[in-house]
Amino acid sequence: MANLQIGNMQGLPTELTSFLTTLQAQIMNVQNRTDQLERLAAENARLTTELDHARTTIANLQKQLGSQNAPEKNFSEISLSNPAGAVGAPDKNKEPGLEASTWASKASVSLPVTAPKMSTVPSARRIAASVRMFALPSGPSGYEYVYIPRSRRLKHKEVCSSLRTLGVDSSRLLDINFPARGVIGILVHVQYADTFKAKLTTASVEILDAFDPLDPDNVADPKYASLSTHELANTAAMLHHDRCLQALQFLRPHVAIPVGHFFCEEGWISEDEIPTRTTLTNAAGGSLFKRQRSSSVTMSE
Template structure:
């Protein structure tokens, strides 16, 4: 705003008069500025008041619509009411706690909250991408891989997932997390996500342990294995890693467990028998639905058995379910009568194996047999024939197998005959292969 009087007029006045008019001029300009601000605030207040009225009207309309549709219950405040009390006779009914309990029982509480129907949240970008992948033609890299990174302390699976999510990792693409060594974390991802995953980690200066080997015996930190030899430690390392893989398969979704199981098998970490047979879904599906058909010949089972066989030179196993060229995870020498393939499954049926201890002082050789149910070996001067006769085999066929065995004075016949001994032992379960007598003559 311009001055009230020209400067030439102000110069012709006395100093006192000029000072007085200057002060008046400053006060006037200050009042003018405040007036402009008040006018602006009044306009803003009027605008907001109009918006508030419109909002209240909209809220009232929405409440009436919800109430008319019956989707929500609108309640008002109400005080609690209780039934009139009558004088109580002295005794239990006259106690303070009895009166309090009765008042609480008779009171009626009316809810005061307005229950508002929740609107469904829109799907996230990750959910949309996951749904779109279901209908996309598979392209790019196939298969899976473990990415190993260091850790500075003991971590839980939840801590690892939360930390990776904070770093920007899509945790929905992480299939498994394990801890193969005391200072290492292993993370299983699909090959198509591996590059992006590693780039995200290296961006925040996290080292990728490309040279880490989960089968290295140096990863074993349990002191109970200190007394084992190098070869035995290698077996334990392979066994522990196989157990980690089996645990991962239990918690994967059915449609993912099968291909991941094949990846583990291709790496030599598990056997074909450990691959989930099929995908199971439905209300009854659980982690046990994805266990391998048989864990009898798993690395853990073999290791546990041999731990109690230090004094033995030889061990026969029936129903191994092995198919060629599979072998058992042990340093003991092995001879196998492989089983028959089972249609639609990644395993065999039947099968007999013999394990020979490295400390066995006698030479062991296999004796050819025409039967698919008998494994024969020669140890020293003895001949040992181990049989597995399935429960479905008829008595006639079982006797035919026994009759085909060449008998000598030094022949030992053993195995699983699946024969029922009936009243002799109180066993009355009936198989086709019933109790039979077979005379062994020299």
């Protein structure tokens, strides 16, 4: 079923075609998550190996340090033979006093010096975020995707960096995705939308108010070239549906839940796909969604 081609559905009833298209989207979503889980399992195995190696190294260093600090009858005859702190054979040609001073100097160099932690002054953005946390809800509620053009293929870090250069508070950007060739979609809260648009307009960045993420023309992948207009519309809806679900995976629970309701009200996801605190906690606990985003990126407020 996962390999079912939409092009083979011609001639089937519309309801069956819609059902198979939805089923295919769900299977693709499960396959993507399975691949993600396998990559995370491999990464976990690698990190576990590195952790075991680090623990072994620490144990060896502690053992060496303990042996260096142990009392000896002829402590003045002990000297270090290498910078790592290994104990070598005593040099009988040196005077005891000189050997003792050499031991002290080398031992002091080998011990790590921990710099005192300096308190950092919180930035204005962090202070504003903390104030919003304790403020009573006021003003309009809801979310809005703002669409702007792009002249070339961009990475999400490049988008964030460029927007910060234009004076945009990147912590207020909830999702960044690429719904069509030459278009960037940015999700913001409606209370920040006007400010965000004003900064874009001031910087002479065009806002694509007429852009529709469900437009069949957005599907530019050559593998869909043989599809009919109706099938392209279903494919565009399926791709946008997946983008929405992916965005929810990277938002903090207190943001993901209301954003999920917004997506549902727009008709982009179903009501049973709105996340709950239980599902979000389980997902975070399993580290399933802690990967780096490949097609979309989100940042919590």
